[in-house]
Amino acid sequence: MSSAVQASPASSARPARKPAAGGTKAPTLRHERTFKAQGIQLLAGVDEVGRGALAGPVSVGIAVVDLERQKPLAGVRDSKLLSPAERERLDPLVRRWSVASAVGHASAGEIDSLGIIAALRLAGNRAWSSILGSGIVPEAVLLDGSHNWLSPAEQLSLFDQPVLETVCEAPVHTKVKADMQCLSVAAASVIAKVERDRMMRDLHTEFPDYGWDVNKGYATAAHRNVLRAAGPTPYHRVSWRLLGGELQDAGVPGLEGPSDD
Incomplete structure:
Protein backbone atom coordinates (compact mmCIF):
# COMPACT_ATOMS: atom_id res chain seq x y z
CA MET A 1 0.00 0.00 0.00
CA SER A 2 1.48 3.35 -0.99
CA SER A 3 0.49 6.75 -2.33
CA ALA A 4 1.51 9.27 -4.92
CA VAL A 5 4.01 12.01 -4.21
CA GLN A 6 3.58 15.72 -4.73
CA ALA A 7 6.50 18.04 -5.44
CA SER A 8 6.33 21.82 -5.42
CA PRO A 9 8.54 24.89 -4.97
CA ALA A 10 9.01 26.22 -1.47
CA SER A 11 6.21 28.55 -0.43
CA SER A 12 6.47 32.07 0.95
CA ALA A 13 3.62 31.46 3.40
CA ARG A 14 3.34 33.85 6.30
CA PRO A 15 4.87 32.84 9.67
CA ALA A 16 2.72 31.06 12.24
CA ARG A 17 2.36 33.24 15.33
CA LYS A 18 -0.65 31.96 17.26
CA PRO A 19 -0.16 29.47 20.09
CA ALA A 20 -1.45 25.96 19.51
CA ALA A 21 -4.35 24.34 21.33
CA GLY A 22 -3.71 23.86 25.03
CA GLY A 23 -1.30 26.79 25.16
CA THR A 24 1.59 24.99 23.48
CA LYS A 25 3.80 26.93 21.11
CA ALA A 26 3.39 26.52 17.38
CA PRO A 27 6.05 24.33 15.73
CA THR A 28 8.79 26.20 13.90
CA LEU A 29 11.72 25.48 11.59
CA ARG A 30 14.22 26.51 14.26
CA HIS A 31 15.46 22.99 14.98
CA GLU A 32 15.50 22.02 11.31
CA ARG A 33 17.71 25.00 10.48
CA THR A 34 20.41 23.80 12.87
CA PHE A 35 21.18 21.17 10.21
CA LYS A 36 22.42 23.90 7.87
CA ALA A 37 25.68 23.89 9.82
CA GLN A 38 26.22 20.36 8.48
CA GLY A 39 25.77 21.55 4.89
CA ILE A 40 22.25 20.10 4.64
CA GLN A 41 19.70 21.91 2.49
CA LEU A 42 16.89 19.37 1.90
CA LEU A 43 15.54 17.84 5.12
CA ALA A 44 12.71 15.30 5.34
CA GLY A 45 10.37 15.55 8.32
CA VAL A 46 8.78 12.15 9.09
CA ASP A 47 5.91 11.07 11.33
CA GLU A 48 3.60 8.06 11.63
CA VAL A 49 -0.08 7.63 12.43
CA GLY A 50 -2.19 4.58 13.18
CA ARG A 51 0.42 2.72 15.19
CA GLY A 52 -1.92 2.00 18.09
CA ALA A 53 -5.09 1.23 16.14
CA LEU A 54 -6.80 -2.17 16.18
CA ALA A 55 -7.68 -2.03 12.48
CA GLY A 56 -6.43 -0.48 9.28
CA PRO A 57 -2.94 0.39 8.07
CA VAL A 58 -0.08 2.14 9.75
CA SER A 59 0.83 5.24 7.74
CA VAL A 60 3.99 7.32 7.48
CA GLY A 61 4.11 10.86 6.14
CA ILE A 62 7.14 12.71 4.77
CA ALA A 63 7.34 16.46 4.19
CA VAL A 64 10.60 17.76 2.68
CA VAL A 65 11.74 21.32 3.41
CA ASP A 66 14.42 23.48 1.83
CA LEU A 67 16.41 24.95 4.72
CA GLU A 68 17.73 27.77 2.54
CA ARG A 69 14.37 29.02 1.27
CA GLN A 70 11.51 27.58 3.31
CA LYS A 71 9.18 29.95 5.15
CA PRO A 72 6.91 28.90 8.04
CA LEU A 73 3.34 27.80 7.28
CA ALA A 74 0.60 29.21 9.50
CA GLY A 75 -1.77 26.91 11.34
CA VAL A 76 0.16 23.64 11.11
CA ARG A 77 0.30 21.64 14.34
CA ASP A 78 0.76 18.03 15.31
CA SER A 79 -2.28 16.37 13.75
CA LYS A 80 -3.58 15.26 17.17
CA LEU A 81 -4.08 18.92 18.11
CA LEU A 82 -6.15 19.75 15.04
CA SER A 83 -9.81 19.14 14.30
CA PRO A 84 -10.70 17.00 11.26
CA ALA A 85 -11.82 20.14 9.41
CA GLU A 86 -8.53 21.90 10.17
CA ARG A 87 -6.52 18.91 8.97
CA GLU A 88 -8.50 18.71 5.74
CA ARG A 89 -7.97 22.43 5.13
CA LEU A 90 -4.24 22.21 5.80
CA ASP A 91 -3.55 19.06 3.78
CA PRO A 92 -3.37 20.72 0.34
CA LEU A 93 -1.54 23.71 1.81
CA VAL A 94 1.12 21.45 3.35
CA ARG A 95 1.55 19.56 0.09
CA ARG A 96 2.03 22.80 -1.86
CA TRP A 97 4.33 24.23 0.82
CA SER A 98 6.60 21.18 0.93
CA VAL A 99 9.37 20.73 -1.61
CA ALA A 100 8.00 17.19 -1.89
CA SER A 101 5.55 15.14 0.18
CA ALA A 102 4.33 11.56 0.31
CA VAL A 103 2.50 9.08 2.52
CA GLY A 104 3.25 5.35 2.62
CA HIS A 105 1.15 2.61 4.20
CA ALA A 106 1.55 -0.93 5.52
CA SER A 107 -1.61 -3.02 5.75
CA ALA A 108 -3.01 -4.87 8.74
CA GLY A 109 -1.89 -8.11 7.11
CA GLU A 110 1.65 -6.79 6.79
CA ILE A 111 1.59 -5.70 10.43
CA ASP A 112 0.50 -9.21 11.41
CA SER A 113 3.18 -10.92 9.34
CA LEU A 114 6.08 -8.53 10.02
CA GLY A 115 5.37 -6.90 13.39
CA ILE A 116 4.66 -3.22 13.94
CA ILE A 117 8.24 -1.94 13.78
CA ALA A 118 9.03 -3.66 10.48
CA ALA A 119 5.64 -2.51 9.15
CA LEU A 120 6.49 1.08 10.09
CA ARG A 121 9.78 0.70 8.24
CA LEU A 122 7.95 -0.71 5.22
CA ALA A 123 5.44 2.16 5.15
CA GLY A 124 8.15 4.76 5.69
CA ASN A 125 10.33 3.43 2.92
CA ARG A 126 7.36 3.30 0.55
CA ALA A 127 6.91 7.02 1.18
CA TRP A 128 10.67 7.55 0.82
CA SER A 129 10.61 5.75 -2.54
CA SER A 130 7.88 8.10 -3.73
CA ILE A 131 9.93 11.12 -2.68
CA LEU A 132 12.95 9.84 -4.62
CA GLY A 133 10.71 9.07 -7.58
CA SER A 134 9.76 12.75 -7.77
CA GLY A 135 13.41 13.66 -8.29
CA ILE A 136 13.91 15.02 -4.77
CA VAL A 137 16.73 13.50 -2.68
CA PRO A 138 16.67 14.64 0.97
CA GLU A 139 20.08 14.79 2.60
CA ALA A 140 18.83 13.99 6.11
CA VAL A 141 15.72 12.85 7.96
CA LEU A 142 14.15 14.23 11.14
CA LEU A 143 12.02 11.52 12.76
CA ASP A 144 9.61 11.97 15.65
CA GLY A 145 10.42 9.91 18.74
CA SER A 146 13.53 8.31 20.21
CA HIS A 147 13.84 5.19 18.04
CA ASN A 148 15.00 5.07 14.43
CA TRP A 149 12.57 2.57 12.92
CA LEU A 150 13.04 3.94 9.38
CA SER A 151 16.60 2.85 8.57
CA PRO A 152 17.25 -0.75 7.45
CA ALA A 153 17.33 -3.08 10.43
CA GLU A 154 20.74 -4.51 11.25
CA GLN A 155 21.59 -8.05 12.28
CA LEU A 156 18.28 -9.51 11.13
CA SER A 157 17.89 -12.43 8.79
CA LEU A 158 16.07 -12.01 5.47
CA PHE A 159 13.12 -13.79 7.05
CA ASP A 160 12.79 -11.18 9.80
CA GLN A 161 12.31 -8.10 7.65
CA PRO A 162 10.45 -7.12 4.47
CA VAL A 163 12.29 -6.94 1.18
CA LEU A 164 12.37 -3.30 0.09
CA GLU A 165 13.24 -2.08 -3.39
CA THR A 166 14.27 1.29 -1.96
CA VAL A 167 15.51 1.99 1.55
CA CYS A 168 16.28 5.27 3.28
CA GLU A 169 20.04 5.67 3.28
CA ALA A 170 20.08 9.29 4.44
CA PRO A 171 21.19 10.00 8.03
CA VAL A 172 18.19 9.75 10.37
CA HIS A 173 17.99 12.04 13.39
CA THR A 174 15.36 11.40 16.07
CA LYS A 175 13.80 13.97 18.37
CA VAL A 176 11.25 13.34 21.09
CA LYS A 177 8.13 15.47 20.56
CA ALA A 178 9.37 16.62 17.17
CA ASP A 179 5.75 16.56 16.00
CA MET A 180 5.00 19.28 18.58
CA GLN A 181 8.11 21.41 18.00
CA CYS A 182 9.30 20.91 14.41
CA LEU A 183 7.22 22.22 11.53
CA SER A 184 8.42 19.67 8.97
CA VAL A 185 7.41 16.78 11.23
CA ALA A 186 4.07 18.36 12.16
CA ALA A 187 3.39 18.83 8.44
CA ALA A 188 4.19 15.16 7.83
CA SER A 189 1.77 14.17 10.59
CA VAL A 190 -1.04 16.18 8.98
CA ILE A 191 -0.80 14.61 5.53
CA ALA A 192 -0.40 11.11 7.00
CA LYS A 193 -3.44 11.55 9.26
CA VAL A 194 -5.64 12.95 6.50
CA GLU A 195 -4.74 10.18 4.06
CA ARG A 196 -5.18 7.39 6.59
CA ASP A 197 -8.51 8.81 7.81
CA ARG A 198 -9.80 8.82 4.23
CA MET A 199 -8.76 5.19 3.86
CA MET A 200 -10.62 4.27 7.04
CA ARG A 201 -13.75 6.06 5.85
CA ASP A 202 -13.57 4.04 2.64
CA LEU A 203 -13.17 0.80 4.60
CA HIS A 204 -16.15 1.84 6.74
CA THR A 205 -18.42 1.46 3.71
Whole structure:
Protein backbone atom coordinates (compact mmCIF):
# COMPACT_ATOMS: atom_id res chain seq x y z
CA MET A 1 0.00 0.00 0.00
CA SER A 2 1.48 3.35 -0.99
CA SER A 3 0.49 6.75 -2.33
CA ALA A 4 1.51 9.27 -4.92
CA VAL A 5 4.01 12.01 -4.21
CA GLN A 6 3.58 15.72 -4.73
CA ALA A 7 6.50 18.04 -5.44
CA SER A 8 6.33 21.82 -5.42
CA PRO A 9 8.54 24.89 -4.97
CA ALA A 10 9.01 26.22 -1.47
CA SER A 11 6.21 28.55 -0.43
CA SER A 12 6.47 32.07 0.95
CA ALA A 13 3.62 31.46 3.40
CA ARG A 14 3.34 33.85 6.30
CA PRO A 15 4.87 32.84 9.67
CA ALA A 16 2.72 31.06 12.24
CA ARG A 17 2.36 33.24 15.33
CA LYS A 18 -0.65 31.96 17.26
CA PRO A 19 -0.16 29.47 20.09
CA ALA A 20 -1.45 25.96 19.51
CA ALA A 21 -4.35 24.34 21.33
CA GLY A 22 -3.71 23.86 25.03
CA GLY A 23 -1.30 26.79 25.16
CA THR A 24 1.59 24.99 23.48
CA LYS A 25 3.80 26.93 21.11
CA ALA A 26 3.39 26.52 17.38
CA PRO A 27 6.05 24.33 15.73
CA THR A 28 8.79 26.20 13.90
CA LEU A 29 11.72 25.48 11.59
CA ARG A 30 14.22 26.51 14.26
CA HIS A 31 15.46 22.99 14.98
CA GLU A 32 15.50 22.02 11.31
CA ARG A 33 17.71 25.00 10.48
CA THR A 34 20.41 23.80 12.87
CA PHE A 35 21.18 21.17 10.21
CA LYS A 36 22.42 23.90 7.87
CA ALA A 37 25.68 23.89 9.82
CA GLN A 38 26.22 20.36 8.48
CA GLY A 39 25.77 21.55 4.89
CA ILE A 40 22.25 20.10 4.64
CA GLN A 41 19.70 21.91 2.49
CA LEU A 42 16.89 19.37 1.90
CA LEU A 43 15.54 17.84 5.12
CA ALA A 44 12.71 15.30 5.34
CA GLY A 45 10.37 15.55 8.32
CA VAL A 46 8.78 12.15 9.09
CA ASP A 47 5.91 11.07 11.33
CA GLU A 48 3.60 8.06 11.63
CA VAL A 49 -0.08 7.63 12.43
CA GLY A 50 -2.19 4.58 13.18
CA ARG A 51 0.42 2.72 15.19
CA GLY A 52 -1.92 2.00 18.09
CA ALA A 53 -5.09 1.23 16.14
CA LEU A 54 -6.80 -2.17 16.18
CA ALA A 55 -7.68 -2.03 12.48
CA GLY A 56 -6.43 -0.48 9.28
CA PRO A 57 -2.94 0.39 8.07
CA VAL A 58 -0.08 2.14 9.75
CA SER A 59 0.83 5.24 7.74
CA VAL A 60 3.99 7.32 7.48
CA GLY A 61 4.11 10.86 6.14
CA ILE A 62 7.14 12.71 4.77
CA ALA A 63 7.34 16.46 4.19
CA VAL A 64 10.60 17.76 2.68
CA VAL A 65 11.74 21.32 3.41
CA ASP A 66 14.42 23.48 1.83
CA LEU A 67 16.41 24.95 4.72
CA GLU A 68 17.73 27.77 2.54
CA ARG A 69 14.37 29.02 1.27
CA GLN A 70 11.51 27.58 3.31
CA LYS A 71 9.18 29.95 5.15
CA PRO A 72 6.91 28.90 8.04
CA LEU A 73 3.34 27.80 7.28
CA ALA A 74 0.60 29.21 9.50
CA GLY A 75 -1.77 26.91 11.34
CA VAL A 76 0.16 23.64 11.11
CA ARG A 77 0.30 21.64 14.34
CA ASP A 78 0.76 18.03 15.31
CA SER A 79 -2.28 16.37 13.75
CA LYS A 80 -3.58 15.26 17.17
CA LEU A 81 -4.08 18.92 18.11
CA LEU A 82 -6.15 19.75 15.04
CA SER A 83 -9.81 19.14 14.30
CA PRO A 84 -10.70 17.00 11.26
CA ALA A 85 -11.82 20.14 9.41
CA GLU A 86 -8.53 21.90 10.17
CA ARG A 87 -6.52 18.91 8.97
CA GLU A 88 -8.50 18.71 5.74
CA ARG A 89 -7.97 22.43 5.13
CA LEU A 90 -4.24 22.21 5.80
CA ASP A 91 -3.55 19.06 3.78
CA PRO A 92 -3.37 20.72 0.34
CA LEU A 93 -1.54 23.71 1.81
CA VAL A 94 1.12 21.45 3.35
CA ARG A 95 1.55 19.56 0.09
CA ARG A 96 2.03 22.80 -1.86
CA TRP A 97 4.33 24.23 0.82
CA SER A 98 6.60 21.18 0.93
CA VAL A 99 9.37 20.73 -1.61
CA ALA A 100 8.00 17.19 -1.89
CA SER A 101 5.55 15.14 0.18
CA ALA A 102 4.33 11.56 0.31
CA VAL A 103 2.50 9.08 2.52
CA GLY A 104 3.25 5.35 2.62
CA HIS A 105 1.15 2.61 4.20
CA ALA A 106 1.55 -0.93 5.52
CA SER A 107 -1.61 -3.02 5.75
CA ALA A 108 -3.01 -4.87 8.74
CA GLY A 109 -1.89 -8.11 7.11
CA GLU A 110 1.65 -6.79 6.79
CA ILE A 111 1.59 -5.70 10.43
CA ASP A 112 0.50 -9.21 11.41
CA SER A 113 3.18 -10.92 9.34
CA LEU A 114 6.08 -8.53 10.02
CA GLY A 115 5.37 -6.90 13.39
CA ILE A 116 4.66 -3.22 13.94
CA ILE A 117 8.24 -1.94 13.78
CA ALA A 118 9.03 -3.66 10.48
CA ALA A 119 5.64 -2.51 9.15
CA LEU A 120 6.49 1.08 10.09
CA ARG A 121 9.78 0.70 8.24
CA LEU A 122 7.95 -0.71 5.22
CA ALA A 123 5.44 2.16 5.15
CA GLY A 124 8.15 4.76 5.69
CA ASN A 125 10.33 3.43 2.92
CA ARG A 126 7.36 3.30 0.55
CA ALA A 127 6.91 7.02 1.18
CA TRP A 128 10.67 7.55 0.82
CA SER A 129 10.61 5.75 -2.54
CA SER A 130 7.88 8.10 -3.73
CA ILE A 131 9.93 11.12 -2.68
CA LEU A 132 12.95 9.84 -4.62
CA GLY A 133 10.71 9.07 -7.58
CA SER A 134 9.76 12.75 -7.77
CA GLY A 135 13.41 13.66 -8.29
CA ILE A 136 13.91 15.02 -4.77
CA VAL A 137 16.73 13.50 -2.68
CA PRO A 138 16.67 14.64 0.97
CA GLU A 139 20.08 14.79 2.60
CA ALA A 140 18.83 13.99 6.11
CA VAL A 141 15.72 12.85 7.96
CA LEU A 142 14.15 14.23 11.14
CA LEU A 143 12.02 11.52 12.76
CA ASP A 144 9.61 11.97 15.65
CA GLY A 145 10.42 9.91 18.74
CA SER A 146 13.53 8.31 20.21
CA HIS A 147 13.84 5.19 18.04
CA ASN A 148 15.00 5.07 14.43
CA TRP A 149 12.57 2.57 12.92
CA LEU A 150 13.04 3.94 9.38
CA SER A 151 16.60 2.85 8.57
CA PRO A 152 17.25 -0.75 7.45
CA ALA A 153 17.33 -3.08 10.43
CA GLU A 154 20.74 -4.51 11.25
CA GLN A 155 21.59 -8.05 12.28
CA LEU A 156 18.28 -9.51 11.13
CA SER A 157 17.89 -12.43 8.79
CA LEU A 158 16.07 -12.01 5.47
CA PHE A 159 13.12 -13.79 7.05
CA ASP A 160 12.79 -11.18 9.80
CA GLN A 161 12.31 -8.10 7.65
CA PRO A 162 10.45 -7.12 4.47
CA VAL A 163 12.29 -6.94 1.18
CA LEU A 164 12.37 -3.30 0.09
CA GLU A 165 13.24 -2.08 -3.39
CA THR A 166 14.27 1.29 -1.96
CA VAL A 167 15.51 1.99 1.55
CA CYS A 168 16.28 5.27 3.28
CA GLU A 169 20.04 5.67 3.28
CA ALA A 170 20.08 9.29 4.44
CA PRO A 171 21.19 10.00 8.03
CA VAL A 172 18.19 9.75 10.37
CA HIS A 173 17.99 12.04 13.39
CA THR A 174 15.36 11.40 16.07
CA LYS A 175 13.80 13.97 18.37
CA VAL A 176 11.25 13.34 21.09
CA LYS A 177 8.13 15.47 20.56
CA ALA A 178 9.37 16.62 17.17
CA ASP A 179 5.75 16.56 16.00
CA MET A 180 5.00 19.28 18.58
CA GLN A 181 8.11 21.41 18.00
CA CYS A 182 9.30 20.91 14.41
CA LEU A 183 7.22 22.22 11.53
CA SER A 184 8.42 19.67 8.97
CA VAL A 185 7.41 16.78 11.23
CA ALA A 186 4.07 18.36 12.16
CA ALA A 187 3.39 18.83 8.44
CA ALA A 188 4.19 15.16 7.83
CA SER A 189 1.77 14.17 10.59
CA VAL A 190 -1.04 16.18 8.98
CA ILE A 191 -0.80 14.61 5.53
CA ALA A 192 -0.40 11.11 7.00
CA LYS A 193 -3.44 11.55 9.26
CA VAL A 194 -5.64 12.95 6.50
CA GLU A 195 -4.74 10.18 4.06
CA ARG A 196 -5.18 7.39 6.59
CA ASP A 197 -8.51 8.81 7.81
CA ARG A 198 -9.80 8.82 4.23
CA MET A 199 -8.76 5.19 3.86
CA MET A 200 -10.62 4.27 7.04
CA ARG A 201 -13.75 6.06 5.85
CA ASP A 202 -13.57 4.04 2.64
CA LEU A 203 -13.17 0.80 4.60
CA HIS A 204 -16.15 1.84 6.74
CA THR A 205 -18.42 1.46 3.71
CA GLU A 206 -17.40 -2.22 3.54
CA PHE A 207 -17.78 -2.89 7.29
CA PRO A 208 -20.06 -0.09 8.61
CA ASP A 209 -20.85 -1.74 11.97
CA TYR A 210 -17.37 -1.06 13.34
CA GLY A 211 -17.68 2.73 13.10
CA TRP A 212 -14.38 3.34 11.33
CA ASP A 213 -15.72 6.57 9.87
CA VAL A 214 -15.62 7.90 13.44
CA ASN A 215 -13.05 5.86 15.39
CA LYS A 216 -10.63 5.32 12.44
CA GLY A 217 -9.85 1.83 13.71
CA TYR A 218 -8.88 2.82 17.25
CA ALA A 219 -10.10 0.98 20.35
CA THR A 220 -13.22 2.91 21.32
CA ALA A 221 -15.81 1.20 23.47
CA ALA A 222 -18.21 0.95 20.51
CA HIS A 223 -15.51 -0.58 18.30
CA ARG A 224 -14.62 -3.13 20.97
CA ASN A 225 -18.29 -4.05 21.49
CA VAL A 226 -18.79 -4.83 17.81
CA LEU A 227 -15.49 -6.69 17.68
CA ARG A 228 -16.61 -8.74 20.67
CA ALA A 229 -19.95 -9.57 19.05
CA ALA A 230 -18.95 -10.04 15.40
CA GLY A 231 -15.25 -10.86 15.52
CA PRO A 232 -12.43 -9.40 13.44
CA THR A 233 -12.54 -8.34 9.79
CA PRO A 234 -9.73 -8.80 7.25
CA TYR A 235 -8.61 -5.29 8.19
CA HIS A 236 -8.07 -6.03 11.89
CA ARG A 237 -4.59 -6.76 13.22
CA VAL A 238 -5.43 -10.26 14.31
CA SER A 239 -1.99 -11.02 15.74
CA TRP A 240 -2.71 -8.50 18.49
CA ARG A 241 -4.61 -9.14 21.71
CA LEU A 242 -7.50 -7.10 20.35
CA LEU A 243 -9.65 -7.32 23.46
CA GLY A 244 -6.99 -7.99 26.06
CA GLY A 245 -7.16 -11.73 25.40
CA GLU A 246 -10.96 -12.05 25.40
CA LEU A 247 -11.17 -13.24 21.80
CA GLN A 248 -8.27 -15.61 22.25
CA ASP A 249 -9.93 -17.10 25.32
CA ALA A 250 -13.12 -17.52 23.32
CA GLY A 251 -11.23 -19.51 20.70
CA VAL A 252 -11.67 -17.11 17.78
CA PRO A 253 -9.44 -18.43 14.95
CA GLY A 254 -6.37 -16.44 14.04
CA LEU A 255 -6.10 -14.61 17.36
CA GLU A 256 -3.54 -16.72 19.17
CA GLY A 257 -0.60 -14.37 18.55
CA PRO A 258 0.89 -11.97 21.10
CA SER A 259 0.36 -8.25 21.19
CA ASP A 260 2.93 -6.29 19.18
CA ASP A 261 2.27 -2.71 20.18
